[in-house]
Amino acid sequence: QAYYDALPGFLKHRAAAFATDRLLSRLTVGLGYLPSWASPKIRVSAQLSAAAPDELPQITLTSEGFSEAKVRGKCVPPMLPDVISRIRRAAPYLDLWPVTPRMLWSGGAKSYHFGGSFPHANEPDSGSATTDRLGRLARWDRIHLIDGSVFPNVPATTFTLTVMANSHRIAREAMQLTA
Incomplete structure (x- = not known):
């Protein structure tokens, strides 16, 4: 139903x-991600309360925004025009034809893939994240970040x-410290 609802009026x-x-029986919808190093950067800031420091x-x-690369007049990640071009070149071989005017993209931190905000370091310092x-x-030594935020970057x-493997390792090592 969602596909039907997104069709132009004349097809309804x-x-x-x-x-x-016939169109909907042949339709394939793709969802893709750019790697974190090619995506807009997100600045995380924390405001401590002077009244409640604990x-x-x-x-x-x-969001630190996109570069000046543009698709259909909108600023996009710099890598996206090249990705679109590669998809178009591969289309005849895959028999999958992109409908780039219907392509959507989201800003930073508006995805299911995000992370790299608090990467592991051999010697973390209090002035950095x-x-x-x-x-x-x-x-905060009793709060453990165990998701993708602790990776140095996030793949596409x-x-x-x-x-999951890193989370398991963190949990196992934390449990050994308390034993």
Whole structure:
């Protein structure tokens, strides 16, 4: 139903039902990601409360935006025009034809793949947003970040198993410290 709802009005008309049915039976929708190093950067800032210094800070996310690369008049990540060009070149071999005017992209931190915000460091310091091997920020030693935020960057591919393995390692090592 979602695909039908997104169709242009003329394809929703009753007279176009046969053509619309054929179109939807051949439609493939793709979802892709750019790697974190080619995506807009996100600045994370924390505001500590002077009245309650032991409480968690107020976190603010700010996108540092896209470059001047443009697609259809909109600023996009610099890598995207090249990705679109490669998809178009591969289309005849895959028999998958991109409908680039219907292509959508989102800004920074508007995806399912985000991370690299608090990367592990051998010696994290309190002035940076780095964590130790156990995913702890310098100020909070009982809070462990165990998701993709502790990676130095995030690949465009699926990385769920890598996050799970790292989370398991952090939990195992943290448990050994308390034993």
